[in-house]
Amino acid sequence: MAAANRITGKDLYVAYGGTNVSGDYTSVSFSQEEDTADVTAGSEEAHYYIPMREDATMDFEGFYDGSAQTVWDALAPGGTGTLEIAPKGTTSTYHRLYWARAICTRRELDEPFDNGVRIRASFQASGTLVSTTYA
Numbered sequence: 001m002a003a004a005n006r007i008t009g010k011d012l013y014v015a016y017g018g019t020n021v022s023g024d025y026t027s028v029s030f031s032q033e034e035d036t037a038d039v040t041a042g043s044e045e046a047h048y049y050i051p052m053r054e055d056a057t058m059d060f061e062g063f064y065d066g067s068a069q070t071v072w073d074a075l076a077p078g079g080t081g082t083l084e085i086a087p088k089g090t091t092s093t094y095h096r097l098y099w100a101r102a103i104c105t106r107r108e109l110d111e112p113f114d115n116g117v118r119i120r121a122s123f124q125a126s127g128t129l130v131s132t133t134y135a
Contacts (some may be wrong), residue, residue: 014060016104016123017081019074024063026118028085030097032056032129056100056125058083064109064119072107075121079104083123086134093133094098101127 014022022028033056036049050115065071074081083102088094 007088013086013090015082015084016073016102017079021060021062021071021074024065026063028036028058028060030056030058030085034114056099056129056130057121058125060121062119064117066117072119075104075107075119077104077107080126090134092135096132096134098130098132099125099127100130
């Protein structure tokens with residue numbers, strides 16, 4: 001990959017349930033896994049697995065802006081909504097990662113006496129990841 005094609009997180013866009021939560025983010029990450037089933041027959045010498053279904057979890061962290069409740073309210077545990085991650089921003093032809101349904105499973109507010117106040121949230125995918133581009 002050419003150095004000119006590398007990106008940083010400065011243009012990242014994250015939205016949950018239609019609310020832009022990426023304003024003062026510090027990090028976002030997700031992990032995808034595939035469940036497998038062991039279909040090994042007794043006479044085989046090695047295990048044989050087949051793919052079954054996708055699973056994904058996501059973590060978000062950002063600075064908390066106490067003057068507005070929009071992001072806090074959007075990240076309520078038990079809530080469901082779309083989750084969209086655009087690593088390079090939302091410009092036409094840029095990569096878009098999208099889950100039509102994700103569940104917010106955890107929300108935290110960290111208030112250290114000598115540092116920035118941060119909000120953290122975790123999500124469980126309840127659907128398949130769609131990898132596309134912006135039109």
